[in-house]
Amino acid sequence: GQQLNQSPQSMFIQEGEDVSMNCTSSSIFNTWLWYKQDPGEGPVLLIALYKAGELTSNGRLTAQFGITRKDSFLNISASIPSDVGIYFCAGQLQSGGSNYKLTFGKGTLLTVNP
Amino acid sequence: DTGVSQDPRHKITKRGQNVTFRCDPISEHNRLYWYRQTLGQGPEFLTYFQNEAQLEKSRLLSDRFSAERPKGSFSTLEIQRTEQGDSAMYLCASSLAGIYGYTFGSGTRLTVV
Numbered sequence: 481g482q483q484l485n486q487s488p489q490s491m492f493i494q495e496g497e498d499v500s501m502n503c504t505s506s507s508i509f510n511t512w513l514w515y516k517q518d519p520g521e522g523p524v525l526l527i528a529l530y531k532a533g534e535l536t537s538n539g540r541l542t543a544q545f546g547i548t549r550k551d552s553f554l555n556i557s558a559s560i561p562s563d564v565g566i567y568f569c570a571g572q573l574q575s576g577g578s579n580y581k582l583t584f585g586k587g588t589l590l591t592v593n594p
Numbered sequence: 595d596t597g598v599s600q601d602p603r604h605k606i607t608k609r610g611q612n613v614t615f616r617c618d619p620i621s622e623h624n625r626l627y628w629y630r631q632t633l634g635q636g637p638e639f640l641t642y643f644q645n646e647a648q649l650e651k652s653r654l655l656s657d658r659f660s661a662e663r664p665k666g667s668f669s670t671l672e673i674q675r676t677e678q679g680d681s682a683m684y685l686c687a688s689s690l691a692g693i694y695g696y697t698f699g700s701g702t703r704l705t706v707v
Contacts, residue, residue, distance in 0.1 A: 484636075511694050522598075522685050522698030523637065530694070568636050572694060580625060581650070582696070584636025 486569050486585030494593050499556040501588040503569030508549035511572040513582065514541075516565045523568055527554070559592050566590070598699035600686050606705045607676055614672045615702045619688030626669050627696060628661055629685040630654065637685055643669060644691065676706045 486503045493499060503512070511530055515523035527538050529545035529552060536543055542555045552569055566589050570582040599618040607613050619626050624645050629637035640659070641651045645666035655661075658676075663669040673680055683703050687696035 486636075513695050515698075520700070520703070522687070522700050524698070525695045528695045570636070580627065580642050581639045582629075582637070584638070586634065586636050 484569060484571060484583055484585035486588055488588055489586070490589040490591070492591045492593065493559055495559060495561060497559055499559055499563075499590060500553060501567060501569075501590075502551060502553040503571075503585050504551045505571055505583075506550070507573075509571030509573050509583075510549070512543070512545050512552040513570040513572065514543050514552070514554045515568045515570060515584075517568060517587070518565050526567075556590075559590075561592050561594050564590060564592050598686055598688050598697050600684075600699040600702050602702055603700065604703050604705075606707060609678060609706055610675055612672065612674045613676060613704065614670055615684055615686075615704075617669045617671070617686030617688075617699060619668070619686070620697060623688035623690055623697075624666065625689045625691055625696075626663055627687045627689075628669070628671050629687065629698075631683040631685055631701070632681075640671075640684075673704075676704075678706045680704060681706045 513528050514526045517523045527543040532549050533547050534545045540557045566587040568587045569585045601616045626643045628640040631637040639652050640655050641661050643663040646663050658674045661671045683701040685701045687698040689696040
């Protein structure tokens with residue numbers, strides 16, 4: 481099946497630093513999504529990207545849908561302690577009019593040192 | 595409506611027992627999904643319903659797994675004859691048709707001992 485390569489696997493940063501993580505795929509997607517997951521909880525949608533080349537912001541978060549449709553990155557500016565968690569990229573491919581299944585990366589564990 | 599609700603949050607069962615999980619989606623959402631997440635991995639697709647119809651099942655969903663969504667409302671996921679390899683977080687999500695990026699529930703963490 482499709483595989484998403486997400487990097488880095490983990491990051492340990494100081495509060496106030498900027499963070500960047502990315503995701504690459506062996507095949508194209510129509511939609512890229514970025515989720516955050518806190519321990520013991522389900523993933524929460526942060527940003528959705530619908531068009532190749534699209535750059536979208538949500539507060540301190542910025543994400544881009546790669547031109548090749550095979551990659552995406554997420555930046556977090558001026559990190560704060562509550563940014564701690566696991567960040568997942570997910571790709572979605574429309575097929576025959578259906579647009580349901582998400583393929584997830586393995587996640588980036590972010591630790592922010594106050 | 596406070597989002598997608600899953601019950602129980604945690605379940606410990608002995609190998610060989612049957613377990614059933616429940617998911618209550620956001621009321622106006624017609625699509626419902628089940629995913630499984632093991633430690634250190636992202637969620638993996640199990641199955642998907644549009645209203646009451648189960649439209650796709652992953653190869654991960656062995657014959658011991660069955661999911662239902664009677665009347666297109668809540669859904670149940672049953673695992674028969676549980677095995678230690680079934681230990682995972684089982685996530686439910688829902689969405690409206692044509693809307694990307696589902697809303698996930700908090701999950702049911704299953705531990706098979």
